[in-house]
Amino acid sequence: MTELAPEQITVILATDCGSTTTKAILIEKQAGHYRQTFRGEAPTTVEAPLADVTMGVRNAVRELEDLSGRRLLDPEGRLIRPAQAGQGCDIYVSTSSAGGGLQMMVAGVIREMTASSAQRAALGAGAIVMDVIATNDRRRPHEQIQRIRELRPDMILLSGGTDGGTVEHVVQLAEWIAPARPQPRFGSQYKLPIIYAGNRDAAPLVSQTLGNQFALAVVPNLRPTLEEENLGPAREKIHDLFLEHVMAHAPGYDKLLQWVDAPIMPTPAAVGNILQQIAQQEGINVLGVDIGGATTDVFSVFDGQFHRTVSANLGMSYSISNVCAEAGLEAILRWIPLEMDIRELRNRIKNKMIRPTTIPQTLDDLVFEQAVAREALRLAYQQHRQFAVSLRGVQQQRTVGDLFAQKASGQTIIDPMRLDLLVGSGGVLSHAPRMEQTAAMLIDAFQPEGVTRLAKDSIFMMPHLGVLAQVHAQAALEVFERDCLIYLGTCVAPRGQGKPGSLCFRYELDGPGGAQTGQVLAGQWRWLPLGLGQTARLRIEPARGWDAGAGSGRSVQTLVHGGTVGLVLDGRGRPLMLPANPNQARTLMQQWVAEARLYATE
Numbered sequence: 001m002t003e004l005a006p007e008q009i010t011v012i013l014a015t016d017c018g019s020t021t022t023k024a025i026l027i028e029k030q031a032g033h034y035r036q037t038f039r040g041e042a043p044t045t046v047e048a049p050l051a052d053v054t055m056g057v058r059n060a061v062r063e064l065e066d067l068s069g070r071r072l073l074d075p076e077g078r079l080i081r082p083a084q085a086g087q088g089c090d091i092y093v094s095t096s097s098a099g100g101g102l103q104m105m106v107a108g109v110i111r112e113m114t115a116s117s118a119q120r121a122a123l124g125a126g127a128i129v130m131d132v133i134a135t136n137d138r139r140r141p142h143e144q145i146q147r148i149r150e151l152r153p154d155m156i157l158l159s160g161g162t163d164g165g166t167v168e169h170v171v172q173l174a175e176w177i178a179p180a181r182p183q184p185r186f187g188s189q190y191k192l193p194i195i196y197a198g199n200r201d202a203a204p205l206v207s208q209t210l211g212n213q214f215a216l217a218v219v220p221n222l223r224p225t226l227e228e229e230n231l232g233p234a235r236e237k238i239h240d241l242f243l244e245h246v247m248a249h250a251p252g253y254d255k256l257l258q259w260v261d262a263p264i265m266p267t268p269a270a271v272g273n274i275l276q277q278i279a280q281q282e283g284i285n286v287l288g289v290d291i292g293g294a295t296t297d298v299f300s301v302f303d304g305q306f307h308r309t310v311s312a313n314l315g316m317s318y319s320i321s322n323v324c325a326e327a328g329l330e331a332i333l334r335w336i337p338l339e340m341d342i343r344e345l346r347n348r349i350k351n352k353m354i355r356p357t358t359i360p361q362t363l364d365d366l367v368f369e370q371a372v373a374r375e376a377l378r379l380a381y382q383q384h385r386q387f388a389v390s391l392r393g394v395q396q397q398r399t400v401g402d403l404f405a406q407k408a409s410g411q412t413i414i415d416p417m418r419l420d421l422l423v424g425s426g427g428v429l430s431h432a433p434r435m436e437q438t439a440a441m442l443i444d445a446f447q448p449e450g451v452t453r454l455a456k457d458s459i460f461m462m463p464h465l466g467v468l469a470q471v472h473a474q475a476a477l478e479v480f481e482r483d484c485l486i487y488l489g490t491c492v493a494p495r496g497q498g499k500p501g502s503l504c505f506r507y508e509l510d511g512p513g514g515a516q517t518g519q520v521l522a523g524q525w526r527w528l529p530l531g532l533g534q535t536a537r538l539r540i541e542p543a544r545g546w547d548a549g550a551g552s553g554r555s556v557q558t559l560v561h562g563g564t565v566g567l568v569l570d571g572r573g574r575p576l577m578l579p580a581n582p583n584q585a586r587t588l589m590q591q592w593v594a595e596a597r598l599y600a601t602e
Contacts, residue, residue, distance in 0.1 A: 004082060006472055009090040011083035013064075013072060014464035015057050016267055017044055017096040017256075022053075024060035025464050026068055026089075027479055034475040036483040039459055040064040045252070046098040052252035053098055054259075079259055091471060094260050095463040097267035098250070102126055102242055103185065105153040107133040107177070108222075109160035109169040114198065117222040118159040120387075121197070121231040123308045125238035126269025127154075128295075133176070135169055141176060148180035154246045155192065156182070157234060158206070159222045161199030170198045174209040181213065186249040191215040193241045197222045197234040217241065242266060262471045268308060270466030272299050274480060275423070276306050277469050281477060284420035287446065288462075289377060291426035293317035293356065296376055298384035302413045307388035311380040316428050317356035320372060324349050327375035334578045335371035335444070337589040338364060359431075363599060366433070370441055373428040377445030385412040416449040416574070417495065417549055423485065425457035435564040436527070436598050439488045449495045449574050450549040451538075451558050454488040454565075487532060489563035493570035496546040497577070498522030503543040504571030511536030511562075520571035523588070527596050528569065530562030538567075568596075 012027040012034070022045075026038040040063030045056035061072050061079075071087035074080055080088035104127040108115025111134035122129050130151050133144055156177065160170030177194070184192045193215045196206050203218050210216055219233040243263050247253040257264065265273070271290065279286045279301035288299040294315040299308050313322040324332060329342050336345075348368050352358070360366040389412055424430075424442050432438045439454050448454075461484040469476035494505055500523035508517050512534050520526055530536055541555045542548045548556040560567055572592070579585045593599060 004090055006474065009472060009475070011070075011089040012468065012472070012475060013061065013079070013089040013092045014468055015060060015092075015094045016270075016460075016463040017046070017053055017057065017094060017098040018267065019097055019101070020044055022056040022060045022098075023460070023464075024057070024064050025459075025461060026064050026070070027468075027475060029475075033482070034478045036461060036479050038064050038068040040067060044098050046250060052255075053096075053250065054252045054255045057094070057256065091261040092259055093262045093464070093467045093471065094256065095265045095267045095270040095467045096247065096253075101128055101268070102238075102246060102266040103128050103130055103152075103154050104157060104238070105130050105133065105148065105151050105182070106157045107159065107173045109135050109173065109198075111137050113226075114159045114161070114223050117229050117231065118157045118197070118234075120229075120307070121222060121234040122157055122238065123310060124231060124269075124272065124306060125235040125242075126266030126272065126308075127238065128310055128312065133173065135172065145176050145180045148177055148182050152183055152185045153192070154185055155238070155241055156194045157238070158194055158196050159198045159234075161202060161221075161223075162226055163200050163221050163224045165199055165201075167199055167202035167205060170202045171205045171209060174206045178209055178211065178213070184245075184249075186246060186251075190245065190249060193217065193245050195219060195234060195237050195241065197237075215245065239263065239265070239269070262467060265463075265467045265470075267463045268297055268299075268310070270463040271297070272306060272308050273466035273469055274462050274476060275299050275466075276301050277466075277473065277477060278421075278480060280304070282420075285415075285418050286421045286423065287414070287419055288423040289380065289425070289429075289446075290457075290460075291316060291373065291376060291380070291424075291428055293427075294319045296380040296426075298380050300384065300388055300414055302388070302415070302418070305388075305413060307384070307413075309380070309384040309387045311376075311383055314376045314380050316369065316373060316376065316426075317352070320352050320356070321349060323372055323376045323379065326379055330580075330582070332371050332375050333582060334585040335374050335589060336367055337586060337593045338367055339586075340364075340368075367599070369428060370432070370437060373441055374445045377441065381446055385414045388412050388414050416447060416452075417547075418450070419448050419452050421453045421455065422446055422448055422491075423455045423457060425460050425462065429456055430458070430460065434598065434600070435486075435488055436596050439491075439565045439568065440592075440596055440598055442488075443491050443493075443568065443570065444576065447493070447574055447576050448491050449493050451556075451560065452491045452493075453561055454491055454563065454568075455485040456488060457484060458486050487561065487563035489530060489565045489567055490560040491568045491570055492538065492540065492548070492560070493568075493572075493574060494540070494542045494546040494548040495574040496542075496552075497573045498543070498545065498571075504546055504573075505540045505542040505548065505569075507541075507569060508539040509536055509567070510538075520569045522571055522573060525568060525570040525572055525592065525595055527565065528567040530560070530566040532563055534562035536560055536562070536567070540569075 042059030106118040
């Protein structure tokens, strides 16, 4: 562990041990600022036959050595610390999702109340929630016990009841867990951790019921009253147990734990951490997405409230059939500007299922995958909005009646009109051949309203920076701003609908290239150049029935930031509607593709 003051730290090593690849980055202080300088990667070695995660870490670090010319490991394979001339690093941090990441089961008395709070606590701590058990989830007790027995979670979060209330129901949950005897994934010789965050009066009975066969930890109640939610203590305990039990028993992590200068974090928790840091520092609302082969994670920070959801059945390779089944083939086909029918689309999906790890080889392949990506992102965002509901009132309180009203009406804290920054990551977004394609996928899927900056994670560096922020926030935020994000530009999109060809809004743009005026018609979008680091003053005057943030028909003046694609003036309407007729949808998509030059070859 380093004892250097933050200002003395000049070289930082960070790794992310993923399920298939371990990614290492080097951060160095240059001219008074921290910059990410080199990146290396190697296959993760947590599985048999190697079964030692540190071997993959060493291999990734050795690639860093080759690229940078800086020695980081001594002949015995140990990290050289502190940094000296041409060798070593000052601090080393790491995240992990190897072996499937942190996997949890949660249980609560009422699915819409304590079980929902437990799920939020687990997701916010970076876990994949394998199942939610509740007394009212329509499964019979023997079915729930069988389900608990089948799962092999890393830990269980048990909640239920308000402090001072009835103890019967939460004890009943413990009585289902005890005979099921769920076994942990790693370390068959240790006891499965269970966190109890329910009615404090029931804690002795829960402890007695679960006996000595589990490692029980008691924390303050997630729902001390019906109107309050207290997730912090449970999340902190999840992080502690992740290190003490899960990581300590995963192959090779006992050695890795001795190397790091900050607790190892689950990869999704680290991503959430850096987004919370940037939202707090800038005072903005942020939405982030990571779309993978099997899952899609969505993160949001609105008014300081952090939420994360995992769409475990929405992805671009192994889960592509789930995306198509949930969205429907017609919904995917509407995003394709090429001549393609349902039969050809179905064949492409089957080919992708047979060879899930292939990358697009032709323009048709690329258009197909980006169409599926729009629906995967849209569905994941839809799930996130339904989950990210806020407690009402000054103290963020919510009553039972409010809860069910919110669920029925779909109320959410995610307001696209107040979204300031939208960040995308994952192969289909990060590796799109043209930046315009990444921006278009984000805009079409998330449909931001008002004025929203768009960015993508350059090399999926957010996990490294999220764990680094625990020990050196300045370095993490500087690298996040300068090297992690590639700013695509700004999207300006009024809310409303209009007859195609009618006026949506007029605009006046005063930027580096001088002043210009123009108009955007309903059903079209215009892409204007505004380079990285450039800003411009924008005034828009929406037509009647269109709202750009100040109310229907009211003008808005704002400062807009440029990027690799510039400024997108979107008059296609919110919500974005495509014709049900496939031929009409194709014609409209062809128009939008041409306006944005999405697949231009030069």
